[in-house]
């Protein structure tokens with residue numbers, strides 16, 4: 661007999677969340693270190709090497725290296741590149757770029773995952789506003805994470821925040837549950853309808869990751885089969901935090 665089973669969202673115990681907090685803090689720490697290395701002239705390949713060294717020095721493992729064949733530790737995406745930029749020794753960062761670093765670790769069997777878009781030196785007013793709006797949309801999503809709210813409330817908060825300022829949210833990539841696997845149930849879209857979707861309960865851990873475009877929401881994958889860029893070539897930004905639902909509300913795990 662076949663019957664419909666709703667996808668299972670794995671709830672984490674307090675002890676599991678303690679481990680995920682260590683993983684999340686490590687990712688936050690390494691993103692901070694990489695930000696300090698984002699000088700004009702540095703290559704994305706050099707940054708990736710630093711990321712791997714830092715992960716190893718904490719006794720952790722890189723989560724993305726080898727994931728579905730991904731060839732590096734971090735995803736480093738510049739300007740119109742949205743996600744999954746592959747670090748290269750011939751790709752140099754320039755003053756005025758915005759650079760997204762997305763990185764994951766595995767620590768005692770649990771994943772940590774976070775991303776941020778950083779300005780390199782002085783960037784355009786357009787870029788500055790994009791970064792602010794994308795960060796704000798993540799903050800407004802986190803403010804909705806509490807028991808009793810539904811996932812659609814979180815998704816909608818991101819969408820409203822971005823669209824009200826005239827930006828578009830990407831449809832093709834979404835956030836996710838996270839735990840013993842990098843991608844667990846439920847998918848966490850950056851768009852949606854309030855009062856829909858699974859109800860949030862303590863023990864859920866979500867990777868919430870708004871991806872916001874200055875132009876249209878359409879993106880495409882380049883011939884390297886990884887790098888995702890905006891179709892119109894305009895700027896985009898991506899911020900990701902791992903958030904645990906608690907009895908009172910939530911706790912952001914990817915902070916120092």
Ligand code: MF3
Pocket residue numbers: 723724725727728730735744762763764773836867869900
């Ligand atoms: N950071 C991405 C996410 O949040 C995953 C990157 S997958 C990889 O889901 F293959 F590029 F590593």
Ligand code: CO
Pocket residue numbers: 773774835836867869900
């Ligand atoms: Co993620």
